[in-house]
Amino acid sequence: MGLSVARRSYRACEGRAIRKVRDFRIRYNVAVPKDTGATRRASATALVALACGLALASIAFGSWIARARRDARLNILIVTIDTLRADHVGSYGYAAAQTPALDALAARGVRFAQAATSAPLTLPAHASLMTGTFPGAHRVRDNGGFYLGEEQETLAEVVRARGYRTGGFVAAFVLDRRWGIAQGFERFFDDFDLGKYRMDVGLDAVQRPGSEVVAKAIEWLDQDRTRPFFAWVHLYEPHAPYDPPASIRERFPPTMIGAYDAEIATADLQLRRLLDHLAGDGRLDRTVVVVLGDHGESLGEHGEEQHGFFVYDATVRIPLIVAGPTLPSRIVTDQVRIVDVMPTVLEVLGIDVPKAVQGSSLLPLVRGERLNLVALSETWYPRHHYGWSELTAIREGRYHFIAAPTRELYDTETDPGETRNVAEVNPGRTDIQAQALQELVARTASTSAPAAPRAVDPDVEQRLRALGYVGSSISPRALETRRRGDPKDKIALYNLMKQAALDSVEGRLDEGIAKVRRALAADPEIVEAYLMLGNMNAKAKRPKESLEAYQKALALDPDNQTAAFSLALAYKTDGKNDAAEAGFERVLALNPRDSKARYQLTDIWMRRGEFERAEAALKRAVADNVERPAFLTKLGECYIEMKRYDEAERSLLDALKDKADQPMAHYDLGLVRDARGQTDAAAREYEAEIARSPDAYRAHFNLGKILMVSGRAADAVRHFDEAVRANPDFGSGYLYLAKARLDAGDLIGAEAAATTGMARHPDAEVVPLGHYVLADVYSRLGRANDAAREAAAGEREEARAKLASARRNTSAQR
Known part of the structure; x- marks a missing residue:
């Protein structure tokens, strides 16, 4: 407020105060003190202050929202507890x-007793939270393979445009x-290294x-105390698997x-840590705090262990608490929704x-008014993953209606x-709700055309497929309007397939395969079951x-991109x-932007020696900016095969940039x-690759070869050991391990490694090494006949390898 405006406001208040004081004296016959200059000035000042204070106090409760509107510098903290x-x-x-x-936050703020999420899945629910729209509008209907489009305007984008610092910190x-959920955040902490996780572990694992998430949030909050902030902190602790710290677990x-309750207690501790930190420097007094769940957990109710499959209250009713300097302590029992958070904050x-x-x-509800809101929830998980019906639900007052092949209506007042x-x-009420x-x-569905398919990172896509999950796009078959199975009738099959997926992750492949076959015997049209069966057999x-x-799977759904890939x-x-090439071309016919198929095709062409063809395709992919780092790396590999090392180096450095x-x-x-010939520089690069991915067996192998040549046999043994540990089928790795052990004087270890390597199909040009190592071992052990046999075998294999190499060179020259 400018100085002149402040003076006018004070004078207006002063004028009203003098009139009130005059009226007060006349009405109650109050004596007027002697009119000296000092007394007059002191009395006037005191009475003006008193009257202004009384006037402000008389309208304090009614003006709390007006003050909030005037104060654009309040901070906003949203904590979602998954x-x-x-x-x-x-x-x-x-x-x-x-x-x-x-509970302390609820006691000092507004607790909404009946809040509903839009979907019992993390990404769709958060998309609704951040855009204030339902899934039919933002079109994010599952985890993985769905994106929040750039055309969506998020809460972070809105407040950032008003000068707010924006930081998001997520745990999953x-x-x-x-x-796409990071739109509008200046700082977004995700930084997930998929390389640290097994490939058959699902994305939600x-x-x-939460302690790490809160630490990053606190670090960011403390970097700038001069600007107001909007911080979003996501805690994942209550999500399965339930593995709380032992000190908390033992209390339950x-x-x-x-x-599950212990995990909630763990999340609560992190919430307290975050709030205490803001309170420590006084910022909590100027922060509106919103804490909510994104969805619930069935915990066995209706046959569902976790969430995503059904839309009963167990998974769609969420806590919602809003507290701050401008908000009263109150319980609101009216129906509210997750989409109401964004407009409330604004x-x-x-x-x-x-x-x-x-x-x-929701501020009218806080003031005691009525809004008569209706909650809308949905899950397309059964349809996208299993071909069964989606579920859509409406919550209006005491009634909860679920649209399914067999309709459901519940009176939650008498049947919570x-x-x-x-x-x-009650068909009449059911028809009204329907x-x-x-x-x-x-009314809430988007009228715009669907966005074009978007590529998923190759490593992410592999995880999406690992447990039979949907890939980067939904098959047209999933969108067909036709009669579909009712999820409540399929819950036993769903649980059976979930158990099969767990078997797969934990290495019980035969048990998992048996469970999937049981599911298919009951419902032979589950495309995802065939995909799971294929994935498990591939692992086996x-x-x-x-x-x-x-x-x-393809016979049931010829246009299923995941099955085709x-x-x-x-x-x-x-x-x-040849068959693979035809298959990947089929995938591209279904979706010309599919980066995975383009990548695999170039790999096939490079294996055939068709490097110019691969180079052209890789350059197009880089120009299209589709998974650019991955294709730049592949282009670098293509140049290495063509011995164009300068171009390879430029491409690889661009990828790392x-x-x-x-x-x-x-x-x-x-x-x-x-x-x-830059051996030391090569070793540094291999070490960098190992630091990024400790299981990079080829980097271990090449580094081991450098160390072996330089006479560091013990270090070479260690890296060759790591190479075969990471890839137990790496026959050539075992043979080099045998040579390194021989150099280190470990004859028994050398013999064991050479024998194992020879049985695991090593590269033809490396086979002679295995025979020569065995010949040397046997010679030192005094087994002359065995040594002679292995030496002769080595000479034969060496001659065969030279002949094959000459033929390849001749063919290449032609």
């Missing part, structure tokens, strides 16, 4: 809870920036502890629910709400556990069974490159340095 169901929080009536931070890969019963800040927002500000479906006995749901879905190194499973990859793994931890880039640079 998988937190409302009825497992102390302030929501759960006696077993240990949630003092949540399903909220990684690649899915890639996570970090040794049951699944006890473990109204508190006095910022206009974007027109696209479908939620409503939703165990009695009254749709048949019509209301249909109209709400139509049963190429024939793997190919058959993928073929059956998986079949092509299986052919390639089995050495059938775009992505500092690009897989294989340092390894390939090591090959370039090796080819130039």
Whole structure:
């Protein structure tokens, strides 16, 4: 406020105060003190201050929202606690809870007793939170393979445009920036290294502890105290698997629910740590805090262990608490939604709400008014993954209606556990709810054309396929309008397949395969089951069974890109490159932007020696900016094969510039340095690759060869050991390990490694080495006949390898 405006405001208040004082004296016959100058000035000043204070006090409660609108410098902190169901929080009536931070926040702020999420899945729910729109509008309907489009305007973008610092800090890969959820954040902490996780671990298992997330958030909050901030902190602790610290776990019963509650208590501790830090320097007094769950957890109710499959209250009812300097302590029992958070925050800040927002500000409810909001929730998980029906639900007052092949209606006032479906006995109410749901879905759906398919990182796509998950696009078959199975009738099959996936992750492949076959015997049209069967057989190194499973998936759904890609990859793994090439070309016919198929095709061409063809395709991919670091690396490998080392170096350095931890880039640079005779520089590149990925067996192998030549046999043994540990089928690695052990004087170890390597199909040009090592070992052990036999075998294999090499050179010259 400018000085002149402040003076005018004070004078206006002074004038009103003098009139009030005069009226007060006349009405109550108050004596007027002697009119001396000093007395008059002191009395006037005191009375003006008193009257202004009384006037402000008289309207204090009614003006709290007006002050909030004027104060555009309040901070905003949103904390989302993943998988937190409302009825497992102390302030929501759960006696077993240990949630003092949540409960204290609820006691001083507004607790919304009936809040609903838009979807029982992390990414869709957070997309609704950040845009204030339902999934039909933002079109994010699953984790992985769906993206929040750039055309969506997020809360972070809105407040950042008003001068706010914006920071997001997430604990799970399903909220990684690649899915579009980071829009508007100046600082976004995700930094997930997929290389640290097994490839068959699902995306939702890639996570970090809340303590690490909060530490990063606090670090960012302390970097600048001069500007207001909007911080979003995501905690993943209540999400399965439930593995709380032992010191907290021991405070709860040794049951699944006890473990879940202990995870909630762990998240609560991190919330308290964050709030205490802001309170320590006084910033909490100027911060509006919003804490909510993104969705709940079934915990066995309705047959579902976790979430995503159903839309009952166990997974769609969430806690929502809002507290801050301008908000009263209150419990609101009216229905509210996750989409209402964004407009509420913006109204508190006095910022206009974007027109696209479908939620409503909840401040009228805080003032005691009514809004009559209707909650809309959905899950397309059963349809996308298994071909069964999607579920859509509406919550209006006491009634919860679920649109399914067999309709469901629950009176949550008399049946909070939703165990009695009254749709048949109350058809009139059911019809009303069904019509209301249909109209709400139509009103909130996007009218714009769907966005073009977007590529998924190759390593992410592999994880999406690992457990039979949907890939980078949804098959047209999943979008067909036709009669589909009711999820509540399929829950046993769903659980069976979840158990099979767990078997696969934990290495019980035969048990997992048996469970998937049982599911297919009950429902032979589950495309994802065939994909799981193919993936598990591939892990079990049963190429024939793997190919058959993928073929059956494609027979059911000829346009399924994931099935087409998986079949092509299986052919390639089995050495059938012509069939693989046809398969990858089929994938590109379905989706010309599919980066995985383009990548695999170039790899096939390079294996055939068609380097010019591969180079042209790789250059096009780089120009299209599709997974640029991966294609730059592959282009560098192509140049290495063509012995164009300067171009290879430029391409690989560009890849690392775009992505500092690009897989294989340092390894390939090591090959370039090796080819130039720069041994020390090559060793440094291999070490860099190993630092990025400790299981990079080829980097270990090449570094071991350098160390062996330089006479460091013990160090060479260590790296060759790591190479065969990371890849137990690496026959050539075993033979070099045998040579290094021989150089180190370990005859028994050398014999064992050479014998193992010879049995594991080493490269033809390395086979002679195995025979010569064995000949040397046997000679030193005094076994002359065995030594002579191995030496002769080595000479034969060496001659054969030279002949094969000469033929290849002749063919290449032609």
